[in-house]
Amino acid sequence: MVLRIPLRRSASFTPDHQPLMEVSSPTALKMEANMLVMGANSVGKSALTVRFLTRRFIGEYGDMESIYSHSLAMEGREILVHIWDVPCSQDWVDESSAKEKRVQWADGFVLVYSICDRASFNVLRPKVQVLKAAKEALSQEKVPIVIVGNKRDLHHQRAVSSEEGRLLALSMDCEFYEVSAAEAYHGALMVFQGLAERICEAKLALKKGTGIRSIVKSMSAVFARKRTDSL
Numbered sequence: 567m568v569l570r571i572p573l574r575r576s577a578s579f580t581p582d583h584q585p586l587m588e589v590s591s592p593t594a595l596k597m598e599a600n601m602l603v604m605g606a607n608s609v610g611k612s613a614l615t616v617r618f619l620t621r622r623f624i625g626e627y628g629d630m631e632s633i634y635s636h637s638l639a640m641e642g643r644e645i646l647v648h649i650w651d652v653p654c655s656q657d658w659v660d661e662s663s664a665k666e667k668r669v670q671w672a673d674g675f676v677l678v679y680s681i682c683d684r685a686s687f688n689v690l691r692p693k694v695q696v697l698k699a700a701k702e703a704l705s706q707e708k709v710p711i712v713i714v715g716n717k718r719d720l721h722h723q724r725a726v727s728s729e730e731g732r733l734l735a736l737s738m739d740c741e742f743y744e745v746s747a748a749e750a751y752h753g754a755l756m757v758f759q760g761l762a763e764r765i766c767e768a769k770l771a772l773k774k775g776t777g778i779r780s781i782v783k784s785m786s787a788v789f790a791r792k793r794t795d796s797l
């Protein structure tokens with residue numbers, strides 16, 4: 567596996583950017599995966615994102631909205647990952663069309679809570695429901711979502727058990743990880759790499775479905791024409 571450090575960072579990324587899936591050759595499959603990182607205030611959204619991108623924990627991150635691009639190579643496939651780190655103030659309060667655009671843009675979601683902050687955990691169930699409903703309205707039935715319990719190093723302040731996190735994820739058909747952005751890189755890697763894989767699987771399944779549907783459609787058209795010709 568090859569990891570490359572961020573290609574670019576942009577605070578003014580346009581949500582109209584539509585990810586493309588291209589196949590340049592059978593051996594080099596290139597895909598793109600758009601991810602939205604969301605969660606309550608100070609749960610470590612930026613810390614987790616920056617840890618994945620740079621392998622570092624820098625302590626303070628500010629609250630600037632950022633989009634990062636990062637190239638991942640997995641099993642002969644290159645995945646260009648775009649990660650949108652949404653500050654809590656915009657994510658939780660903003661009900662505007664900007665929020666809708668963000669959700670449309672995303673192929674998958676990372677929902678972060680802090681294991682020391684029960685309130686940050688409690689908001690996740692309704693959040694997942696809203697995201698799923700929004701994606702279903704766009705005919706995207708199975709949206710990849712990862713729930714992440716962060717700040718695992720602060721176990722003496724724990725307010726949410728691992729079991730609760732796991733059960734929430736299970737009941738909502740999401741992936742689950744408990745990590746410490748402060749202590750280790752591996753957890754962040756698992757979160758983003760796992761989500762990238764799920765997004766690519768979903769896109770390939772969709773493409774396959776569309777392919778089969780279009781073959782069935784053209785065959786039906788041919789048979790319909792033959793029937794008309796023989797009349």
Ligand SMILES: Nc1nc2c(ncn2[C@@H]2O[C@H](COP(=O)(O)OP(=O)(O)OP(=O)(O)O)[C@@H](O)[C@H]2O)c(=O)[nH]1
Nearest residue numbers: 607608609610611612613625653654717746747748
């Ligand atoms: N102990 C510990 N502290 C963490 C961890 N992750 C983040 N922090 C700290 O938690 C604080 C908030 O981290 P951020 O990454 O800015 O959190 P955020 O969710 O992006 O914050 P907003 O976007 O402002 O809501 C910072 O002081 C971080 O240093 C962790 O795993 N363990």
